[in-house]
Amino acid sequence: MLRHPAFLAAVFLYAALWAYEAWSEGPGGRYPVLQDEDRYTQIPLLLPAAGALIATNFAATRMHRHGAEPLCGVLALPLWRRTSAHLVAALPPAAVGAVLTAARIAYEASAPTAVGSPSPVELATGPLVVLAAGCAGVTLARFTPSATAGPFAALLLGALVLAGALGVRGMKWVGPVGVESEFAAPRPTDLMHRPALTHLAYLAAVTGVLVLLALVRAGARTLPTRAALVLLAVTAVVVGAVQYRPLPDDLVARRADAEKHPGDRQRCRAADQVTFCAFPEFLGRTKDWQQVTDGILGKVPADERTGPYAVRQRLFFGGDREGVVGAPPLEAWARDDTRHDTAGAVTVGTEWGTDDVGGGEMLAFAVRFADRAVAGPRREDEPVADMLCRARAVTVLWLAAQATPQTADALRSLNRRSVGGIALTTLDSAQALSVNDPEVQVVLDLLDRPATEVGDRLEASWPALSDDRTSTAQAARLLGVSAPADAEQGSEGTSCAAR
Incomplete structure (x- = not known):
C-alpha cells in the first residue's frame, strides 16, 4: 500500500501543499492557535485518505482485473481471510497519516508565536479517516470489481466534506471531518463546541461497519459476525445523531x-x-x-x-x-x-x-x-x-x-x-x-x-x-x-x- 502510485501521489500532493503554505506565509507570518490547528490537520489528510481508498480498492480487485481470479479457487485460504489481509493492509497508510499529523502539529507548535494546546482527539481523527478510507476501498471491492469504483468513491468522500463545509443542512458531521467557518475567531478550549470525541467514536463505528461488511460479503457469515455488524451499524447511527445535540446550557452560560x-x-x-x-x-x-x-x-x-x-x-x-x-x-x-x-x-x-x-x-x-x-x-x-x-x-x-x-x-x-x-x-x-x-x-x-x-x-x-x-x-x-x-x-x- 505504501508503494502504490495512488498513495504515493497523494502523499506528494500533501507535502507540496504544506510546502506552499509554509513558503507563502514565511517564517514570520505564523501565529498558530493550537486548539484550532489540531483540526486543520484533518483536511489535508483527505488526500492520503483518497490515495489509500484507491490503492486498497485496486489491490483487492487486482486478481479480477488480471483475469487470475479462477486460480484463487485452488487456494486453501478462503476469500474472507484474504479480505482480512487486505483490511490489515490499510493500517500502514493510517500510520503514515499519524506521522504526518504529528509532524504538522509539531511544526506549528514550534513557532515562537504559538499559543494554546492541541486536542489529542482532534489529532487522532485524521489518521482514523485514512484507515476508514482504506477499509472502504476493500469493502467496495467485495461489491464490485470495477476499476472506476475506487476513484468515484474518492470523489464521493470529497463531496461529503464539501457539503458539510458549505453548510448543507445535516451534513456537517456525516462526512469524515467537520469543517468550521474559516472566519470564526479562535476561542479558549472550554468555550469551544465541537463533538470531537463523539465524532471519533462515530468514525470508529463506521470503520467497524465497513470491516465487517467486507468480511460478511466475502463469506464470513457466522452469527457473531452478523450480530456485531448490526450492533456497530446501530451504534454508528445513534452516535452520529448525538453529534447534532444543541449547545449545552452550561456552555451558553x-x-x-x-x-x-x-x-x-x-x-x-x-x-x-x-x-x-x-x-x-x-x-x-x-x-x-x-x-x-x-x-x-x-x-x-x-x-x-x-x-x-x-x-x-x-x-x-x-x-x-x-x-x-x-x-x-x-x-x-x-x-x-x-x-x-x-x-x-x-x-x-x-x-x-x-x-x-x-x-x-x-x-x-x-x-x-x-x-x-x-x-x-x-x-x-x-x-x-x-x-x-x-x-x-x-x-x-x-x-x-x-x-x-x-x-x-x-x-x-x-x-x-x-x-x-x-x-x-x-x-x-x-x-x-x-x-x-x-x-x-x-x-x-x-x-x-x-x-x-x-x-x-x-x-x-x-x-x-x-x-x-x-x-x-x-x-x-x-x-x-x-x-x-x-x-x-x-x-x-x-x-x-x-x-
Whole structure:
C-alpha cells in the first residue's frame, strides 16, 4: 500500500501543499492557535485518505482485473481471510497519516508565536479517516470489481466534506471531518463546541461497519459476525445523531459570562506602562501585542503619554445569533475593567496574523490603542467614536500603521480592498471605527518616508496634529507630504462634518 502510485501521489500532493503554505506565509507570518490547528490537520489528510481508498480498492480487485481470479479457487485460504489481509493492509497508510499529523502539529507548535494546546482527539481523527478510507476501498471491492469504483468513491468522500463545509443542512458531521467557518475567531478550549470525541467514536463505528461488511460479503457469515455488524451499524447511527445535540446550557452560560466579564477568567502581565490581560491559553500572544504598543508609544512625545495603559482580550458571540451581527456590550466591558483596575482598557480579540482576517484585527487593535494614546482616556459620559477625523485621523492611523512592518502591510492590504476609506470593526461586531480616504492616502504617503523624520515632525506639531479641528491639508503640510486635492471634501456627509 505504501508503494502504490495512488498513495504515493497523494502523499506528494500533501507535502507540496504544506510546502506552499509554509513558503507563502514565511517564517514570520505564523501565529498558530493550537486548539484550532489540531483540526486543520484533518483536511489535508483527505488526500492520503483518497490515495489509500484507491490503492486498497485496486489491490483487492487486482486478481479480477488480471483475469487470475479462477486460480484463487485452488487456494486453501478462503476469500474472507484474504479480505482480512487486505483490511490489515490499510493500517500502514493510517500510520503514515499519524506521522504526518504529528509532524504538522509539531511544526506549528514550534513557532515562537504559538499559543494554546492541541486536542489529542482532534489529532487522532485524521489518521482514523485514512484507515476508514482504506477499509472502504476493500469493502467496495467485495461489491464490485470495477476499476472506476475506487476513484468515484474518492470523489464521493470529497463531496461529503464539501457539503458539510458549505453548510448543507445535516451534513456537517456525516462526512469524515467537520469543517468550521474559516472566519470564526479562535476561542479558549472550554468555550469551544465541537463533538470531537463523539465524532471519533462515530468514525470508529463506521470503520467497524465497513470491516465487517467486507468480511460478511466475502463469506464470513457466522452469527457473531452478523450480530456485531448490526450492533456497530446501530451504534454508528445513534452516535452520529448525538453529534447534532444543541449547545449545552452550561456552555451558553460560560460564553455569556466570558463575553461580558472576561476579567474574571484572565491573567495579566505588566510591561512598562502597559498592562496586558488575556485568557490563559492566549497569554503568550501578549508579546505580539506589546510589539505594536511599543511601536506606537515610541513615537508619542514622552510628556504626552497619558498612561498607564491597559489592553484586555475580549470575545464577542453576537455574530453567532441567527446570523445577525449585534453591538458589543461596551457598558459591561467598562464595568468589568473598572472592577479589575484596568479602566479604559483597549480591546483586542483572539484573531491575530498577517493574512487578511488576522491582519485586519492587528490593524484594528493598533488603531484603537493609538487613538487611546492620542486622545487620552475616554470619559464615562463620552460617546464611543465611530470615525476619526482630519489631523487626528492622520496622526492615529500613522502611529498605528508604522508600529510594525505587519501593521503597515495590513493597512496597504485593507486599502486595496476598500472604497472611500477604511472601516475597522470591533471583534466583527456592528461597531466600527472609520477613516476617510483622504486621510488614508496621506498616511500611505507618510509610510514611504523615514519614520524618524515623520516622528520628529509629529512631536514638533503635536498639539495641532492631535486635534481633529486641524484640517487634513494642514496636517499633511506639517508632516511634510502633500494632501489629496479633495481632502476637505472627504468629510462631507459623515459625522466629521459636524465637528
